[in-house]
Amino acid sequence: xxxxxxxxxxxxxxxxxxxxxxxxxxxxxxxxxxxxxxxxxxxxxxxxxxxxxxxxxxxxxxxxxxxxxxxxxxxxxxxxxxxxxxxxxxxxxxxxxxxxxxxxxxxxxxxxxxxxxxxxxxxxxxxxxxxxxxxxxxxxxxxxxxxxxxxxxxxxxxxxxxxxxxxxxxxxxxxxxxxxxxxxxxxxxxxxxxxxxxxxxxxxxxxxxxxxxxxxxxxxx
Amino acid sequence: xxxxxxxxxxxxxxxxxxxxxxxxxxxxxxxxxxxxxxxxxxxxxxxxxxxxxxxxxxxxxxxxxxxxxxxxxxxxxxxxxxxxxxxxxxxxxxxxxxxxxxxxxxxxxxxxxxxxxxxxxxxxxxxxxxxxxxxxxxxxxxxxxxxxxxxxxxxxxxxxxxxxxxxxxxxxxxxxxxxxxxxxxxxxxxxxxxxxxxxxxxxxxxxxxxxxxxxxxxxxxxxxxxxxxxxxxxxxxxxxxxxxxxxxxxxxxxxxxxxxxxxxxxxxxxxxxxxxxxxxxxxxxxxxxxxxxxxxxxxxxxxxxxxxxxxxxxxxxxxxxxxxxxxxxxxxxxxxxxxxxxxxxxxxxxxxxxxxxxxxxxxxxxxxxxxxxxxxxxxxxxxxxxxxxxxxxxx
Numbered sequence: 218x219x220x221x222x223x224x225x226x227x228x229x230x231x232x233x234x235x236x237x238x239x240x241x242x243x244x245x246x247x248x249x250x251x252x253x254x255x256x257x258x259x260x261x262x263x264x265x266x267x268x269x270x271x272x273x274x275x276x277x278x279x280x281x282x283x284x285x286x287x288x289x290x291x292x293x294x295x296x297x298x299x300x301x302x303x304x305x306x307x308x309x310x311x312x313x314x315x316x317x318x319x320x321x322x323x324x325x326x327x328x329x330x331x332x333x334x335x336x337x338x339x340x341x342x343x344x345x346x347x348x349x350x351x352x353x354x355x356x357x358x359x360x361x362x363x364x365x366x367x368x369x370x371x372x373x374x375x376x377x378x379x380x381x382x383x384x385x386x387x388x389x390x391x392x393x394x395x396x397x398x399x400x401x402x403x404x405x406x407x408x409x410x411x412x413x414x415x416x417x418x419x420x421x422x423x424x425x426x427x428x429x430x431x432x433x434x435x436x437x438x
Numbered sequence: 439x440x441x442x443x444x445x446x447x448x449x450x451x452x453x454x455x456x457x458x459x460x461x462x463x464x465x466x467x468x469x470x471x472x473x474x475x476x477x478x479x480x481x482x483x484x485x486x487x488x489x490x491x492x493x494x495x496x497x498x499x500x501x502x503x504x505x506x507x508x509x510x511x512x513x514x515x516x517x518x519x520x521x522x523x524x525x526x527x528x529x530x531x532x533x534x535x536x537x538x539x540x541x542x543x544x545x546x547x548x549x550x551x552x553x554x555x556x557x558x559x560x561x562x563x564x565x566x567x568x569x570x571x572x573x574x575x576x577x578x579x580x581x582x583x584x585x586x587x588x589x590x591x592x593x594x595x596x597x598x599x600x601x602x603x604x605x606x607x608x609x610x611x612x613x614x615x616x617x618x619x620x621x622x623x624x625x626x627x628x629x630x631x632x633x634x635x636x637x638x639x640x641x642x643x644x645x646x647x648x649x650x651x652x653x654x655x656x657x658x659x660x661x662x663x664x665x666x667x668x669x670x671x672x673x674x675x676x677x678x679x680x681x682x683x684x685x686x687x688x689x690x691x692x693x694x695x696x697x698x699x700x701x702x703x704x705x706x707x708x709x710x711x712x713x714x715x716x717x718x719x720x721x722x723x724x725x726x727x728x729x730x731x732x733x734x735x736x737x738x739x740x741x742x743x744x745x746x747x748x749x750x751x752x753x754x755x756x757x758x759x760x761x762x763x764x765x766x767x768x769x770x771x772x773x774x775x776x777x778x779x780x781x782x783x784x785x786x787x788x789x790x791x792x793x794x795x796x797x798x799x800x801x802x803x804x805x806x807x808x809x810x811x812x813x814x815x816x817x818x819x820x821x822x823x824x825x826x827x828x829x830x831x832x833x
Binding site for chain 1: 453827
């Protein structure tokens with residue numbers, strides 16, 4: 218199993234009792250899977266994805282990533298995991314606005330210590346793969362939403378991670394562009410990348426082989 | 439990696455040029471003060487020591503304190519020529535003595551009456567107090583013996599009297615007597631009213647005759663080679679003490695003591711200005727810290743993005759630390775540049791041989807680095823410890 222989650226809770230310190238964003242959730246995802254997480258806002262889907270993506274810590278329970286207990290990892294090891302093994306795509310793209318596309322895409326390579334000379338060609342290659350070969354030195358703000366999301370995907374993919382976490386990647390895009398992004402994700406999944414996708418659109422979720430729905434921090438279907 | 443951090447920092451600093459400039463102003467002023475004061479202090483001290491030390495370490499000056507204090511006593515304790523010579527004979531260890539006579543007189547300079555210092559010295563005086571003779575010569579033993587009416591004139595006085603004339607053949611009137619100029623002298627130090635560049639030096643015999651008196655208020659004394667200068671100083675003091683009822687009326691100072699006084703004065707000035715510089719560095723540092731805190735807050739999202747693609751705490755720490763370091767180095771660089779400008783200007787205006795030393799530049803950069811790191815660590819630490827998910831959510 219790639220991801221095994223047992224009895225996971227995440228409690229935010231709100232009020233006396235605290236707010237249970239995730240409440241005893243168990244889940245496993247196999248390598249090469251494509252899973253969509255659906256649910257109303259506040260259902261805990263983003264919290265779940267942030268924990269899977271090692272961006273957030275869990276309160277109790279167990280999360281094994283390729284058999285390793287993530288709770289036992291140091292900050293440095295978690296940074297390594299985010300750098301090497303997981304790529305992210307967010308609804309708001311999260312690109313550095315003042316950096317060029319190439320600079321944005323080569324960021325993970327920089328943090329993984331890839332030699333300077335190799336970074337640019339690899340970033341450019343990745344941008345070409347998502348169809349942005351002519352805009353290498355543009356700034357993200359000069360691009361359309363769909364193009365920005367493609368840059369974000371190029372950045373997510375540049376270190377060849379096994380997992381892509383996409384948190385409503387099409388949330389800010391129109392139907393046509395959404396479909397383009399989903400085609401890219403689908404293609405990646407066919408090449409063996411595990412995809413975990415948050416969405417609240419049925420049509421988008423239908424790309425996934427497996428759909429789970431969250432409510433109040435638990436899986437309902 | 440380092441180059442990238444530097445580029446990152448420069449890029450983000452470029453976003454807020456004015457802000458960056460204003461922020462570093464405190465550091466600039468601090469570094470400017472430190473570098474300037476060290477250079478000017480060092481240069482000035484060297485100059486003073488150089489000029490004072492020309493006579494050599496075996497020089498002793500005995501002078502009346504009353505004349506320095508402008509005492510209102512009717513009769514000051516003075517030495518006569520004979521007493522000076524007698525002192526030379528009776529105290530072992532004295533190689534040579536040169537009594538000085540002095541007269542303040544007014545001269546018409548460019549239509550204005552100006553107070554001019556006239557000093558009468560024997561020929562051997564020039565061996566003890568080495569003046570720079572710009573043109574002409576000093577007087578000979580014979581000219582002194584025969585009370586020749588010749589004189590060596592200060593460069594500035596010569597220029598204001600004779601307007602940069604090419605020839606020396608001019609006469610200067612002192613109290614109704616004309617003296618022929620045979621040399622022009624200069625001396626870099628201007629010690630208050632006692633400005634050699636505006637003085638006139640005459641043979642002691644000639645001035646004595648002009649004064650109609652032989653009152654000596656200052657004697658240059660040279661110790662024999664190998665004689666202990668402090669011991670000799672004590673002997674002279676005792677000798678003079680026996681001559682005058684007031685034991686304090688004459689003072690004896692060795693060159694070493696002069697140098698120590700100069701040293702002390704320059705040290706005190708350095709300490710005072712350095713503390714001011716230190717305060718402005720601290721204030722500048724606080725400014726840097728303030729702006730870095732703002733920067734960390736503004737760029738929380740950026741930190742989140744960087745962390746989500748694998749930046750470690752250290753990566754973020756270095757990034758922000760580098761930014762404050764570069765900020766301070768820029769500020770320090772401007773400060774050093776300004777100090778170099780000031781020093782260059784001073785050197786030109788005051789005709790001083792001072793220049794920025796490598797040590798002063800290094801010190802300026804060291805202080806900049808220290809301020810940048812010291813005041814940058816806390817904001818950088820705050821940025822580094824941001825939780826990725828919280829930083830990403832920040833708008």
